[in-house]
Structures are given as C-alpha cells and as structure tokens.
Amino acid sequence: MTLTARRPSARPAARREAEDAGAERSSEGSTEHVVTHVRTLIERGALKPGDRLPAERDLATQIGVSRPTVRAGLRALSAMGVVRSRHGSGTFIPSGPPQLGSEPLGFLAALHGFTREEMYEARRLLEVGAAGLAATRATPEQLATLAEEVANLFASMDDPQKFLLHDIDFHRAVAAASGNPIVGTLVEMVSELYYGRRRETAARATEQNLRDSSEMHRRIYQAIRGGDAGGASAAMNEHLQKSSAYQAEESGGATV
C-alpha cells in the first residue's frame, strides 16, 4: 500500500523519436525495426560472427522501442539462427561455418508430410553435386577429415547409432569440402532432418548393410581424393539410391 505510486496518468507516448539508425522503412512494425537495425549493423560491418550484440536494454534505447519489442526481434533472429542468446552472458552472432538450423524444415516436414524418398532425393541432388565439387577442390585437411570419417565408419559397424553419426559427419565433410558455403548449409539442413528421422530406426540396419555402406563411403572418398569429379558424383549417387532402397526394404510394406 503505502505509496506505490499508482500514477493514473501513465503516458506511453514518447516513441516516435530515434528514427535515425539508418534505412528505416516506414511501413514496418516496431519489431521489424529491430531486425532491420541488426541487419544494418551487420551490413555495415559493425557486427561480425563471434561478436556480442549490445544488451537488450541498450538496444531498446538505441532503436527507440521497448525491451519486449527488442526481445521479439531478437527471438525472431534467434529462430533464424542469426543470433544465439546465452542467459546471463549476452546475445552473440555465432562464429564458425554458416548454419541455418533444421527446425523450420522439420516443421514443414510435419506439416506437409515429406516422405523418406523425397528426403533422399533432395540429398541426392545436393550431395551428388557437392561430391563432384569436392573432387576438384578439397584441401588436404578436408581430405584428411574425410579419410578419418571413413575409418570411423568401419570402426563402428557394431553400433548402428554411432555408425549413423559418423555417416552424417562424412556427408557433412563432403559438403564442406565442396568449398561452397551455401551448399554446405543446405546439405547440413537436410542432413539434420534426415538424422532426426533415421535415429529412431537405425537399429534395424543389418551388419551387412553397414559393411556395404562403409565400402561405398570409401569409394566416394577415393574418387574425391583422386580428383575424379565424375566418379565421386556417380559413387555418391549410387550410395544414396542404394541407401534409400535398403530403408524401403527395412520398413517393409507397412510403416512409413
């Protein structure tokens, strides 16, 4: 009770100021202002991967909106994978390779019922090309990573779950070796979606499957190492088609 203010005259107002932080579209909501503001900072070079954004309260005064609105904008950026917030520490722009996050694709999959065949097909288009590019561009380090992942595959034929992880890692490495970050990002996105599904059924794979799979990966690696773009693409194509066929068998005519 006492004197908890209770000012009945609360005047919100005072908001149409601070319209100067560069490139303001007038037809935008306040939340979009936040997003475009951050985008402007990025395009100006004021924000680079690994940097920390100003505190939410500071951003709020800078842009001229309230903190919840700033939070809404940051939440949107976070969902897009552009920033990552760490409680108590701050909001950062992720360093490392560009990444898009597979959650959006996962939602689309749930909404539109993407089939396993469609996922394999999408992977095939991307990764067949990526393998070809990798054959002509892979650096020695990337080749070493690929070789290591092939070894890991052979070494984990007794554990389907571990095998699956290394499987994904190999394909990721191929995408990275393509030297094209956009391709790498797309492959990463689809691979994550694939992994999320495959994880549940990986245990059904027979040891023969895993052996064949390891061998196919090895052939892909060798083609890439030899600079044989056509061979790498062909090997990747064969691998993904066979894998798709294997899994169609596994699930029989019943489940999806």
Place this chain on the structure above:
Amino acid sequence: MTLTARRPSARPAARREAEDAGAERSSEGSTEHVVTHVRTLIERGALKPGDRLPAERDLATQIGVSRPTVRAGLRALSAMGVVRSRHGSGTFIPSGPPQLGSEPLGFLAALHGFTREEMYEARRLLEVGAAGLAATRATPEQLATLAEEVANLFASMDDPQKFLLHDIDFHRAVAAASGNPIVGTLVEMVSELYYGRRRETAARATEQNLRDSSEMHRRIYQAIRGGDAGGASAAMNEHLQKSSAYQAEESGGATV
C-alpha cells in the same frame, strides 16, 4: 541504492502446473514449451495448413505461461515461416506449398559474404537435378505453366526488371514440376536470395543477353516436355553457367 522497496510478498509462482499438453521436455525454457506445444498440435494432426491457431490469450492459459511468452514462441515460429500472424484476425498456418523464407539465408549471406558465383553454383546443383526430375514427372498443368513462363520471357525482353521476375518464376515452376517439395522449397529459398541481389543490377543486361536467355529457357522447357531428363539437366546446367559468366562480365573487374 540500498533499500529499493524489496517487497518480499510478490508471489508469481503458480506456473509448474499445466504440464500435460503432451511430450514436455523438462530441460526447456517456457518459450520452447510454446514451440513444442504447437509442434505437438501439428504432429497430432490438430493443426493443418490453413488452420487458425488459438488466440494468444487462450494459448497462454492452455500451456500455462504468460502471454508475452506465448508471443515469443509464436514470433519464433513466425520467423521460421511456420505460422503467419494477421493483426486483428489471428495466427494462421500458411496454406499452399511449403515455404522456408529467404531471410535467414540473406543474413547468412551478409555475415559470411556469399559470392555470386557461389549462389549460381548452389542453384546449379539443385536446379540441374530438379530439371531432370521434372522431365520425368511434370504434369500437364505444370508443363502448361512452364510454357507460359517461356512465353512471358520472350514477351518481356524490353523490360529487364519484368524479365527477371519471369525468369525467377520459370525456375520456380521447374522446381515445382520436380514433384519434390523439399527440392522446391530449397530452390525457392536460393532463388529469392538471388532475386534480391540481381534486382539491383538487372538493368545492365543487354537485349542480346535476354534473347539468349529466353532461348535457353525455351530449350530447357522443350527437353522437360519431351521427357528428356539428361537433356533437361544439360540445358539447365548450360544456362546457369552462361548466366553466371554473363554477369561476371557485366560487373567487370571492379564491383562484386
């Protein structure tokens, strides 16, 4: 600074209830609860494209969090393209083809400096495959759409901006004709990024460029129509490589 009220009474509490809406991970923040809740609704089939979500205030009571938290979750979903809010009307799940939005990719481009060549390369990988698939699967309606877009291209050779729009539309149509929604979504995403950049420099294209481009699109269409997967892929490949080369010339040795 010492005695700032410090009212010990405030009892917000009352939140660890309502933990029943299915599949709750305990290690999640409240905002993630909202996202997983919606995801659960989708996976249950309670929400399909075109449906309207419960009002924010209702969702808040259903999930057991405050409205700002619900808004944060919805904002995240909105940024992912999973939902779309219309002021005064409600929050909906977009109908129509699956779509991912190019904004995240745009941010990544700004952050990591994707080059035009990399964009063309990514498009090439995806669309060469998409063209091949389209050749074997395109429905009569899709073929009609493609034919129409080719005609539009020839008809707008005098207006580079309009030409660019139809150009994008044609490639979108090819992706749609591939019959694979994932491929369609990815192509859409990269194409939008491409369009956003190309728009600024499209005016530099010579009429000869546009004429050549129209002709190449026509050849792609004819190969698809003829069911010639190899031909369609080859034509698309040639088209994208030549386009990339043209634009490298346009910008000369100076600008990016």
Place this chain on the structure above:
DNA sequence: ATCTCCGTTGTGGTAAGACCAATCATGGCT
C-alpha cells in the same frame, strides 16, 4: 602471496496488466 569463496553487477528470461490498432461480425438505420 596465493587461493578460495561469495556477493555484486550485468545480462537474458518470464510475468502481469494495460492500452493501441486492425479486423470482423452484427445490428440498427436509411
């Protein structure tokens, strides 16, 4: 002198209530 512990401080995370703005449906008026 060094190390450990703990509090201060800054940061993101959540909550509650109020009001604004756009939309839509409904009822009364013409």
Place this chain on the structure above:
DNA sequence: AGCCATGATTGGTCTTACCACAACGGAGAT
C-alpha cells in the same frame, strides 16, 4: 434490402517488476 456504425475479438506494443544465470572482483582463509 443495402449500407454504415459499433462493438467484440485478436494481434501489437508499452511499462514495470522480478527471477535466474554468469562473470567479475574483493574479502577472507590458508
């Protein structure tokens, strides 16, 4: 019957307050 005003519904924003986590730094113990 048709048109327009009005209210209810719903998303959008602001304000304030408090909680939770993390890093920094000083005080005490060893």
